Amino acid sequence: MEIREFQKLIEATYFERDSARGLEGTHMWFAEEVGELTRALRRGNEEELAGEFADVLAWLATLASIAGIDLEEVAAAKYQAGCPRCGAVPCECP
Amino acid sequence: MEIREFQKLIEATYFERDSARGLEGTHMWFAEEVGELTRALRRGNEEELAGEFADVLAWLATLASIAGIDLEEVAAAKYQAGCPRCGAVPCECP
Numbered sequence: 001m002e003i004r005e006f007q008k009l010i011e012a013t014y015f016e017r018d019s020a021r022g023l024e025g026t027h028m029w030f031a032e033e034v035g036e037l038t039r040a041l042r043r044g045n046e047e048e049l050a051g052e053f054a055d056v057l058a059w060l061a062t063l064a065s066i067a068g069i070d071l072e073e074v075a076a077a078k079y080q081a082g083c084p085r086c087g088a089v090p091c092e093c094p
Numbered sequence: 095m096e097i098r099e100f101q102k103l104i105e106a107t108y109f110e111r112d113s114a115r116g117l118e119g120t121h122m123w124f125a126e127e128v129g130e131l132t133r134a135l136r137r138g139n140e141e142e143l144a145g146e147f148a149d150v151l152a153w154l155a156t157l158a159s160i161a162g163i164d165l166e167e168v169a170a171a172k173y174q175a176g177c178p179r180c181g182a183v184p185c186e187c188p
Contacts, residue, residue, distance in 0.1 A: 001170050002096050003151075009173060013183045027135060034128055041121060041161060053154070053163050054172035057097075060150060067135060069147050076095050078148035079103060089107050 003072035010061040018062045026066055030059040097166035101155040112156045120160055124153040 018026045037052040064071045078084050083091035112120045131146040158165045172178050177185035 001166055001174070003100060006097060006169055006173070009183075013173065013177050013185050016184055023135060027132065031128075031132075034125075037157075038121065038125075041117060041157070046162075049161055049163055050168040051172060053158050053161075053165060054168040056154060057151075057165060057169050058173055060147070060154070063135070064147050067143055067147075068140075069143055071147060071151060072095055074144040074148040075100055075151050078145060079100070079107065079152055080095070083107050089103075090110055091107050 003075060004070065006057070007061040007065060007071050010058050011065050014058075014062055015065055019066055023063070023066050026059075026063055030056075030063050033059045097169060098164065100151070101159060101165050104152050104155040105159050108152075108156050109159055113160055117157070117160050120153075120157055124150075124157050127153045 021029075033052070033055045037049075037056050040048040040052040061071055081087065082089040083093060085091075086093045127146070127149045131143075131150050134142040134146040155165055175181065176183040177187060179185075180187045
């Protein structure tokens with residue numbers, strides 16, 4: 001699945017509600033999910049990890065939509081040509 | 095670009111270094127980037143936002159790689175069929 005396709009899917013499912021809540025309120029949900037991912041990483045349960053990684057990606061996508069950002073475009077622009085600092089793959093930054 | 099392709103790109107660029115640093119240290123970098131995204135959202139500068147969204151996605155991908163999670167697989171599994179709670183698109187949860 002393309003990054004853009006996932007962002008569109010999350011928009012179709014949640015954009016109306018999330019944009020009505022607004023950037024600040026939606027950021028609170030995102031931050032809560034980041035906390036849940038942190039807890040799952042600490043615990044190491046694979047099923048919990050799978051769900052929490054999916055949730056953080058979904059909330060990141062909805063935040064990007066509210067902010068008018070195309071996640072795939074910005075991710076490719078920054079990382080497709082290698083490390084943004086040194087340009088190498090693998091990164092050779094000191 | 096597919097989610098899986100982006101995760102593989104980040105692995106090619108950073109996995110050796112990030113996995114050597116370990117999950118806990120890499121989580122600190124991820125959390126720092128989340129903070130930078132929060133600041134960019136507060137400021138609303140589009141160029142800064144683009145870079146910070148890309149960075150959070152990249153650090154999320156590298157954390158997933160260290161944890162043995164395929165981001166595309168877990169994202170599709172949880173969200174492709176609609177809202178995980180109510181099953182609808184758009185979400186109809188109360």
